[in-house]
Amino acid sequence: MKKLLLLLLLPLTLLAHMNIAVSYPYIGALTKSIGGKHINTVVLAKGNWDPHFVVPRPSLIAKVRNADALIMNGGQLEIGWLPPLINRASNPKTQVGSSTFLNLSHHVELIQKPQSVDRSGGDVHPDGNPHFHLNPENILTLGIAIKNFLISIDSEHKAVYEKNYEEFSGMWKEKLGMWKSKMANKNGLKVIQFHDNLAYFNKLYGLTSIGTIEPLPGVPPSSRHTINLIKLIKGEQPCCILHDVYHSTKTADYISSKTGIKVVLMPHDIGALEDIESLVSLFDYLTSAIK
Amino acid sequence: MKKLLSLSLVVSSLLMADTDMDQLKEQMNKQQLIIEKLMQKIEKLETTSNVTKPVINIDKEEVSQNTQKNDLPAKSKTFSQSSFMPDISLIADMSYVSRNKKNDVVEHLEVPGVAHGLLGSHTHDGNTHTPYNAKQGFNLNYAELSLSKSVDPSLNLNGIFHFSEDSVEIEELYFTTTGLGYGSRVKGGKFNSNFGYLNEQHHHYWSFADMPLVYESFLGMHGINENGIQFQWTAPTSTYLMIGAEVLQGNNEQMFGNSYIGSAESPTAASENAPSLYVGYVKTSFDIDDTTIFAGLSYAQGSSRVDHSSDDENPHAFVGDSSLYGIDLTIKHYFDSYSFLTWQSEILSRDMDGKQYNFDASGSVASSPDLIKQQSGLYSQLVYAPNKSWQMGVRYDSIFKNDVISNGVNQNKPSHLNKYSAMLEYHTSEFARLRLQYNKNNALYNEAGDKRSIETIILQANISIGAHGAHSF
Numbered sequence: 001m002k003k004l005l006l007l008l009l010l011p012l013t014l015l016a017h018m019n020i021a022v023s024y025p026y027i028g029a030l031t032k033s034i035g036g037k038h039i040n041t042v043v044l045a046k047g048n049w050d051p052h053f054v055v056p057r058p059s060l061i062a063k064v065r066n067a068d069a070l071i072m073n074g075g076q077l078e079i080g081w082l083p084p085l086i087n088r089a090s091n092p093k094t095q096v097g098s099s100t101f102l103n104l105s106h107h108v109e110l111i112q113k114p115q116s117v118d119r120s121g122g123d124v125h126p127d128g129n130p131h132f133h134l135n136p137e138n139i140l141t142l143g144i145a146i147k148n149f150l151i152s153i154d155s156e157h158k159a160v161y162e163k164n165y166e167e168f169s170g171m172w173k174e175k176l177g178m179w180k181s182k183m184a185n186k187n188g189l190k191v192i193q194f195h196d197n198l199a200y201f202n203k204l205y206g207l208t209s210i211g212t213i214e215p216l217p218g219v220p221p222s223s224r225h226t227i228n229l230i231k232l233i234k235g236e237q238p239c240c241i242l243h244d245v246y247h248s249t250k251t252a253d254y255i256s257s258k259t260g261i262k263v264v265l266m267p268h269d270i271g272a273l274e275d276i277e278s279l280v281s282l283f284d285y286l287t288s289a290i291k
Numbered sequence: 292m293k294k295l296l297s298l299s300l301v302v303s304s305l306l307m308a309d310t311d312m313d314q315l316k317e318q319m320n321k322q323q324l325i326i327e328k329l330m331q332k333i334e335k336l337e338t339t340s341n342v343t344k345p346v347i348n349i350d351k352e353e354v355s356q357n358t359q360k361n362d363l364p365a366k367s368k369t370f371s372q373s374s375f376m377p378d379i380s381l382i383a384d385m386s387y388v389s390r391n392k393k394n395d396v397v398e399h400l401e402v403p404g405v406a407h408g409l410l411g412s413h414t415h416d417g418n419t420h421t422p423y424n425a426k427q428g429f430n431l432n433y434a435e436l437s438l439s440k441s442v443d444p445s446l447n448l449n450g451i452f453h454f455s456e457d458s459v460e461i462e463e464l465y466f467t468t469t470g471l472g473y474g475s476r477v478k479g480g481k482f483n484s485n486f487g488y489l490n491e492q493h494h495h496y497w498s499f500a501d502m503p504l505v506y507e508s509f510l511g512m513h514g515i516n517e518n519g520i521q522f523q524w525t526a527p528t529s530t531y532l533m534i535g536a537e538v539l540q541g542n543n544e545q546m547f548g549n550s551y552i553g554s555a556e557s558p559t560a561a562s563e564n565a566p567s568l569y570v571g572y573v574k575t576s577f578d579i580d581d582t583t584i585f586a587g588l589s590y591a592q593g594s595s596r597v598d599h600s601s602d603d604e605n606p607h608a609f610v611g612d613s614s615l616y617g618i619d620l621t622i623k624h625y626f627d628s629y630s631f632l633t634w635q636s637e638i639l640s641r642d643m644d645g646k647q648y649n650f651d652a653s654g655s656v657a658s659s660p661d662l663i664k665q666q667s668g669l670y671s672q673l674v675y676a677p678n679k680s681w682q683m684g685v686r687y688d689s690i691f692k693n694d695v696i697s698n699g700v701n702q703n704k705p706s707h708l709n710k711y712s713a714m715l716e717y718h719t720s721e722f723a724r725l726r727l728q729y730n731k732n733n734a735l736y737n738e739a740g741d742k743r744s745i746e747t748i749i750l751q752a753n754i755s756i757g758a759h760g761a762h763s764f
Contacts, residue, residue, distance in 0.1 A: 059583070061533075090474065096441075248678075
């Protein structure tokens, strides 16, 4: 019995450094690059699942319960799953509003903020489009927010976090240039999406999203909407359907068979596809996916 | 600004006091026009200052300063507290029911030795007790109004109110602590006990329109829903392990109670000290890839008063002590974000030990044999969701042990009582579901002791508006 208890408690003693729970893999990777060896990140959601629908599995309660801080995306992306975890975990360090809680959406400018909100318009995000991390320039802004957050809760390692951020941002800026030149000839392309989760990416690189396969946010495709979309595609000649990895591509494939439009899988996060293992590879992939 | 304008209007009209009426009126009209124009200008300015958000590409402190600067004029001008509004949601549940037996037949059926009046509404102590989907035809089961919000940095408050056609009930009203730390949480007020798996969940979260047979016949349609206090502790382990204890008032119509039976002056059975119900449980969960396994052991112990002394037929009452044991196991496998297969099962077992008082027509005790009830039942259900819009499932219910021992003699009550259910659900969105359910209930007997198989078809609509109802596992 004692042995069992010891075994159960062992992981705690090993984690002498800060244990930071984050909602999505991209936040984990970014936090890890800035926190380095002084922190340990625990990612709650899986990268290949719909970020709107994460199962609040009890194992996640244990992760939140044992966290020293919590960083979330915000913008209501986690509304359906994170509140019960925070509530169940009863950890004062992960309560909304505590000094060890960071809502990243408060640090970037959200686009597509609806003038009025009504669910007859689908499952809209009242605070604006929350998929802001898919603009790689925002990653730097988020990095600053995370750096300042880490410093505020662990001022002892201020110099380390600042140095790590400098290194990261130097590397990232170089990449930004590369991605920009890669995407330069895509400026002005028209695209179709399943759900408008690439809004920030499209905005940065001048892609125009002319339609979504779902008729309204969160509403599954309907045949009438699909027929209209096929007409639209025939008229407007968009380059491709940029499709997320978590919805079935059935409707997209059907549209493709009717119009000849390409279906391009666009990972939204680290782990969305097997070879997406880091923030860099995520954007490497995204910027070379459209051919 | 507006005040200043109206003030200037008053002052100017005073100054014009000696000019003649027509001139004055003309002046007034002019002034009014000017004011209106100015007002429009103000409104325009106000809205634009609200709309232009700063471009936030800088760090934390600067952001908060900017937002403060921007929000200040709008916010300081009123006492508006709308941003403190709690999260509100309203859930409506309604159904169309078709049965192979009429309402008045169904109302008199019982699960022998376990419970009576499970289906159909019946009056008990002057209260009409209407289970969900009670009547043939259309049923308005409830409107559930739910309010919740942080009270302050250390407390949350939740209120859940059940409106039915003839009553309003406080279904739950409780505070929870948020700042205790060490994985501990205290909940106080009226709430659904965390006994077992299903008990804490609200009706609209269940996968079937009705409660499992064993829950409904042992604990009634509300389960263990009590006033009291709960303490839960989550262990600091990487595997989820939660231990909880509850002290509850102990008023459950079917199983627990502490009030006297009979008249207040010379009761047949005296009252017990309250609170009189104690609940404890251990729950654990872990994942194997995309499969989550969740298991729990629960125990409830309390004094019992089951009062049917004012029933028309066979008035009786049970007085004693009862224990309830629960084992639950849920295995949920996720194929992707929307598609899953869940196998959920619970075994409940109870031990009731005391005296049964049988009353005669005049209300005096005719006999009072020692009574022991040892009963066990289970439900096991399988639910498959191929996508976001559809779910389908089957459930098997059984009461497989039914020993009722009166003065040492087993009453040989029927012990293979079961029920079969199947359902198909369509979700128009996360916020609305339509469910078609079929039940075949083989657990009900009439007063003559003959089995009456009941077949029911329920078409249920469960629809919600307002705050996003995030649910725990």
